[in-house]
Amino acid sequence: xxxxxGMGLVALMGAxxxxxxxxxxxxxxxxxxxxxxxQVQLAAQVGYPHRIFNKAISGEPPSNAMYCxxxxxxxxxxxxxxVMSASPLIAIAIGAFVAALLNGVFSTTSYLGRNASQxxxxxxxxxxxxxxQILSIMGHAYIATFCIVLISYVMWxxxxxxxxxxxxxIALIWGLCVGAIGSSTGDVHYGAEREFQDFKxxxxxxxxxxxxxxxxxxxxxxxxxxxxWFCSKFGGPATGIAFGMVVFLDNWRSTxxxxxxxxxxAVIAGLLIVLLxxxxxxxxxxxxxxxxxxxxxxxxxxxA
Amino acid sequence: xxxxxPGGEAASxxxxxxxxxxxxxxxxxGIYIAAIAADADIPYLIFLAGxxxxxxxxxxxxxxxxxxxxxxxxxxxxxxxxxxxxxxxSAMFGLAFGAMIGVSYVGPIVGLVLAIAIGFVVGTxxxxxxxxxxxxxxxxxxxxxxxxxxxxTGLSVMIAGSMDFVVISEKVITTGYIAPVFILGALGIxxxxxASLGPDETQDRTMVHALSCGAIAMMIGGVCSIAVIDxxxxxxxxxxxxxxxxxxxxxxxxLVKRDAGAGWVxxxxxxxxxx
Amino acid sequence: MSDxxxxxxxxxxxxxxxxxxxxxxxxxxGVHFVPVGGAPAAMAQATGIGTGTVQLAAGSGLTxxxxxxxxxxxLSAAGTPGITxxxxxxxxxxVGAMIMITVTMLVGNWVYIYGVGVPPxxxxxxxxxxxxxPQAPYVAPGTVGxxxxxxxxxxxxxxxLLGGLGGSLIYCMLMWVNGDxxxxxxxxxxxxxxxxxxxxxxIQGTIEGFHDPKFKRLPKAILACFIASLLCGIIAxxxxxxxxxxxGS
Numbered sequence: 001x002x003x004x005x006g007m008g009l010v011a012l013m014g015a016x017x018x019x020x021x022x023x024x025x026x027x028x029x030x031x032x033x034x035x036x037x038x039q040v041q042l043a044a045q046v047g048y049p050h051r052i053f054n055k056a057i058s059g060e061p062p063s064n065a066m067y068c069x070x071x072x073x074x075x076x077x078x079x080x081x082x083v084m085s086a087s088p089l090i091a092i093a094i095g096a097f098v099a100a101l102l103n104g105v106f107s108t109t110s111y112l113g114r115n116a117s118q119x120x121x122x123x124x125x126x127x128x129x130x131x132x133q134i135l136s137i138m139g140h141a142y143i144a145t146f147c148i149v150l151i152s153y154v155m156w157x158x159x160x161x162x163x164x165x166x167x168x169x170i171a172l173i174w175g176l177c178v179g180a181i182g183s184s185t186g187d188v189h190y191g192a193e194r195e196f197q198d199f200k201x202x203x204x205x206x207x208x209x210x211x212x213x214x215x216x217x218x219x220x221x222x223x224x225x226x227x228x229w230f231c232s233k234f235g236g237p238a239t240g241i242a243f244g245m246v247v248f249l250d251n252w253r254s255t256x257x258x259x260x261x262x263x264x265x266a267v268i269a270g271l272l273i274v275l276l277x278x279x280x281x282x283x284x285x286x287x288x289x290x291x292x293x294x295x296x297x298x299x300x301x302x303x304a
Numbered sequence: 305x306x307x308x309x310p311g312g313e314a315a316s317x318x319x320x321x322x323x324x325x326x327x328x329x330x331x332x333x334g335i336y337i338a339a340i341a342a343d344a345d346i347p348y349l350i351f352l353a354g355x356x357x358x359x360x361x362x363x364x365x366x367x368x369x370x371x372x373x374x375x376x377x378x379x380x381x382x383x384x385x386x387x388x389x390x391x392x393x394s395a396m397f398g399l400a401f402g403a404m405i406g407v408s409y410v411g412p413i414v415g416l417v418l419a420i421a422i423g424f425v426v427g428t429x430x431x432x433x434x435x436x437x438x439x440x441x442x443x444x445x446x447x448x449x450x451x452x453x454x455x456x457t458g459l460s461v462m463i464a465g466s467m468d469f470v471v472i473s474e475k476v477i478t479t480g481y482i483a484p485v486f487i488l489g490a491l492g493i494x495x496x497x498x499a500s501l502g503p504d505e506t507q508d509r510t511m512v513h514a515l516s517c518g519a520i521a522m523m524i525g526g527v528c529s530i531a532v533i534d535x536x537x538x539x540x541x542x543x544x545x546x547x548x549x550x551x552x553x554x555x556x557x558x559l560v561k562r563d564a565g566a567g568w569v570x571x572x573x574x575x576x577x578x579x
Numbered sequence: 580m581s582d583x584x585x586x587x588x589x590x591x592x593x594x595x596x597x598x599x600x601x602x603x604x605x606x607x608x609g610v611h612f613v614p615v616g617g618a619p620a621a622m623a624q625a626t627g628i629g630t631g632t633v634q635l636a637a638g639s640g641l642t643x644x645x646x647x648x649x650x651x652x653x654l655s656a657a658g659t660p661g662i663t664x665x666x667x668x669x670x671x672x673x674v675g676a677m678i679m680i681t682v683t684m685l686v687g688n689w690v691y692i693y694g695v696g697v698p699p700x701x702x703x704x705x706x707x708x709x710x711x712x713p714q715a716p717y718v719a720p721g722t723v724g725x726x727x728x729x730x731x732x733x734x735x736x737x738x739x740l741l742g743g744l745g746g747s748l749i750y751c752m753l754m755w756v757n758g759d760x761x762x763x764x765x766x767x768x769x770x771x772x773x774x775x776x777x778x779x780x781x782i783q784g785t786i787e788g789f790h791d792p793k794f795k796r797l798p799k800a801i802l803a804c805f806i807a808s809l810l811c812g813i814i815a816x817x818x819x820x821x822x823x824x825x826x827g828s
Contacts, residue, residue, distance in 0.1 A: 035621030117502025166480025180638025204623025206721030270674030294716030
């Protein structure tokens, strides 16, 4: 393949991945999926019933792997010659739509199921909460799935990158990856900051306050849509950058340096990237320590 | 993640043995009728393999429910991933073994027995070496891995329209349809309990939910099979999956209404005392 | 077709079984290196990445597997890859996983530092073993640390390396046996998951990295994963490829 074309594809994949990551994180923030979910689940048990959407679909990585694998599977059915030889873009769009429908079904059952299992704590099943948020959750899931299935298609297509794995398997792996990234980056913004906004900025959740999530908004009772509004300012885009960086850097080093030193060029380039990231991380770590300083409540005898 | 009553056994209406008997029985019968009919040139009965997978899903979900009512440390999903990983390898080995000795019909049974054996070994490893000390660990891993084999075999047979490893390999694995089957099978086993986590979880609600998740897997499997076998047979599987899903989903909603009682509200502020 | 026997295949593929076991153990060790704080970390209540062990290990290891799969295809154009090529393939996979996990940790730290406003700190040690920075004064009250300090970051990179290496090695070994990327990739995912879950039970879901006292439990996980991968390996290498069943070999 022409190198310029290869670079173009890598850039396209990176861009699609950025959108996918951002959308995936907002989807999980509206639904309170993944780890912050534990606090939403705990809240009612410790006496704080709420109107936050509570969904848990077997952890973020498997559920995203499911949407992407299903989206790719359906797209592949539509593209196959024995069915309708649909054009890839239409096939991927329909596949992502089917995946979004599944997302809606799984989200609905987990909202209903989890709240019904907490009846003794006065946690109600609010049908309007379900109706208001579900379309937004499905919409974000659609965008994320569409982009990831698109990336997988570009990787799999024999005329483009030509990866040997089957199309749905590639989508499954990227789905797992985006879920893992989303739950380790963007969800922290939701779990550590937005869920506990009543508390002073600049520290994690004190274990004594577990379950005391912020349930009231500027006016009235807080809804999950407010959480998406907040997280779309930082957590979502950060997740997008993370996933975009993974897809871009990983493909860039394999596309650009595979010919160098019989393939070892790609390995060395990758190691250099890792080294740079370690150094950069050290930079922001020292920045944070200097800027914020030690916690004033600290009473031990270790010099800061 | 042990909100379902930490450290105790989950309350059950249907005993584990009953669920297992139904899961393995209906699972195997469904897969065999489907495969024998397909070999006799009647592809339209292939949906029965999917129905077998639906009941196997229920069996796996019940095992997850029992093991996860003990705290297992890393959340509900990991145990299903473990079991499905073993189930995937065993299921394919069973089918390949059938092809090697030239009798493809032994496939599902070999896979099932093997998965149960590996489930036992891994459960023992987890309890004895890693010292998790969960009394039902061995049994539940055996059940989840067995359910995984039946789900994967059932759906693969349904998509490929045959029990022959060569056909399955070509139509399900090389095309990659194994990926949605694998992850939907896993979620079907994991999601029902995970989605009903809480002290007021009831077995019948979780089990109806398991059937509906299994039906979703069957539906998507049916869609995939449209591309590789007789389209009519694929559409039959899809429509039957859709019908089972609709019935069980409505049943689930009804049970949620029952369990939520006065808490099932159209809208409203927080309950009295919480505002 | 009758000349394919299980014993024969086991004998022929002994190196592959050994490779799968080594790969499985690499994954088990790698899981112990990855600093995961589980659910508390997502509330900045514990040091480490705020997600589950299995998910993160799988996410990074399988990203590496994608890179390894592509490299295997490129190299196998010149014939079946030998040992030197396998080393390169595994290195590619390992670096792919490292990139995934370091990017995740870096952006995770952005969120902790800029979004939550906390300096990364570990509560398991008073001083960071690599940089020597004091940790305890920077741990927020009522928590057991937050964010990903340098020692956890380096540990995580090593974990990603081992996870990616293990996954790629298993894939290469399966490719030797059946030569079909589809079967090999899906089996590699299966073996990977088994070997990622068992160690995560061993550390009970959370660990900070190689400086964590829980790291001493490593031998138990290695033993458990040795047995589990031996079983998986024996089964996986006896599954013949379609070409062997139809073309006859």
